[in-house]
Amino acid sequence: MWKRETSTDRKFFILIFVLFLNLFIMSFNIILKNEKSLIENIASTLLSPVQVGFQxxxxxxxxxxxxxxFLKNMFTQYHELKKKHKQLKYKNYLLRKKLNQSNFLSKVNRDDPSFMGAEVISVDNNFPYNNIYINRGLSHGIKKNMVLINEDGELVGRVIDPITLISAKVRLITSSTGGVGAYIKKNKLEGFLTGSDQKICQFKYLLENAPVSIGDDVIxxxxxxxxxxxxPIGKVVGIEKEYLTQTIYVKPFFIEKSIKQLVIMMNPLKKGEK
Amino acid sequence: MKSKFKIGLFLFLIFAQIIINRYVRVTKINLDLLYLILVYISIRSGILKTAIWATLIGWVTDFFTIGLVGVFGFSRTLTAFLLQEFYKYFDLRKRFFVFLLIFVSLSFSNLIANVFFYFIYGQSIKMSLVLQQPFLTALAGILIISSSKIRESLDVH
Structure with missing residues (x-):
């Protein structure tokens, strides 16, 4: 009887201890102001080599x-063509950007960003529109706030902590944390686009009389x-008008496309730069 | 020999989980194969081993999800303890009860985690976490123990 009670007590104490430990770690780990989490950094440093190794x-x-x-030559040719195709796409994006800059930002003196390819090694399968991990890290020159685009040059997200030597975490623009300064391309109606961990982002608190149509591009x-x-970010897919304001729903372009291969823009914006 | 096979099987489940995580957007399949390892350990091992493995597996799951370490650590540990207490009331020789055990326990564990996500991040209760993932994971568990070789090496008959 006494042994059984001791065994039950022991079980109870172990359970309470472990649950309390997890609660303590959780409270220590809650990120209130986007600051670095030591535990997340340690976990990321320990687990990312395993992920990258398996990948x-x-x-x-x-x-x-x-x-x-498969046929050896055809495989090699296919890859070379694919590589050339990607390079031409990046050149196309640069040229389009230069065109816009020459019209609107002639005073800005900025080097053209260089690009680095990256592969997605992990997606949060419970919240797939929140964060992902890529196989590039500090050893590749990756820094916080570097921007990620997909193969078509469309915005995907930015690098956040933790960044290990061989991997980095990326916050998608559909994440409920953070947001993107954006405007409707047609009329330059500007606002702050926020995510909700779903496929659709929202422009909130825009004036109700501002003209917006379904299908408008958002950049x-x-x-x-x-x-x-x-x-490019996405297209307007919904408009909800209220008394004085309207909420515009935007579906990012990258949602319907594969994000296995991404591109990192290696020069993050400097402070004060537009 | 049996223990080597067990270790190989567990490594395979971890490997498979990493692959599933990588392609979840394309396949839309949401599984937690690490939980199957936890179920086996809870039923077969003592209290201390269960607590340690439940916490570690929970932390790994936390790392693969929203990143708040401790949430799944908490829920998996609690569920593992409850599994240890209640598995005796299931006839685990029948696959239906194995399916039910995995489904109900994982559903419960994910519900607890979802409650934390609700209070911390304002995330609503996700049906994919509470229903789809437990269903597919339980199905995967049943498929795995369909093999007589696996049943023999895991000592589940």
Whole structure:
């Protein structure tokens, strides 16, 4: 009887201790002002080599299988064409940007950003529109607030902490934390686009009489000093008018596309720069 | 030999979970294979081992999700303890009861985590977490123990 009670007590104490430990870690870890979390950094540093290791193994096995099973030459040619295609897309984006800059931002003196490819190694499967992890980190020159775009040059998100040597966390523009300075391309109606961890973002508190139509393009304004201007974000998919204001619903372009391969813009905006 | 097979199986589940996480947007399949490892440990092991593994597996799940370490650590630990207490009332020789055990316990664990997400982030209760993931995970568990070799090495008959 006494032994059984001791065993039950022991179980109870272990349970309470472990639950309390988790609650303590949780409270220590809640990010209130987007500050670095030490525990998240440690967990990221320990687990990211495993993720990247598995990803490289999968890529290697997949590559070897394709390489030897399918026609060797066709495979090589396909990759070369794909690489050229990507390079032309990036050049196209740069040229379009230069065109816009020459019209509107002639006073801005800014170097053209260079690009680095990245692969997504992990997606939060419970909240897939919140954060992702990429296989580039400090050893590749990745820094906080670097912007990520997809293969079509459309905005995806930005790098946030934790950044390890070989991986980095990316906050998507659909995340409920943070937002993007944006405007409707047609009429330059400016606002702050926020996510809600869903597929659709929202422009809130715009004046009700501002003309907006479904299908209008939305691009970055650069006023948030985080994202460069003129990056395509998405299209207007809904408008909800209230008494004096309206809420505009925007579906980002990247939602319907694969985000396995992304591009990092290597020069984050400097403070005060637009 | 059996223990090597067990370790190999657990590593395979971890490997598979990383792949599933990577392609979840494309496949829309939301599984938690690490939870199957936890169910096995809860039923087979003592209190201390269960507590340690439940916390570790919970923390790994936290890292793969919204990033708030401790939420799934808390919910998985609580569920693992309850599993240890209540599994005796299920006839685990029948696959239906194995399915039910995994489904109900994972659903409960995810519900607790969702409650934390609600209070901390304002996230609403997600049906994919509370229903879809437990259903698919329980289904995966049943498929895994369908193999007689696996049942023999895990000592579940």
């Amino acid at each position: 490289k193994t999968i890529d290697f096995l997949s590559y070897e299988f394709k390489h030897y099973v 970055t304004s650069g006023t948030d000093q985080l994202f460069p201007p003129y990056l």
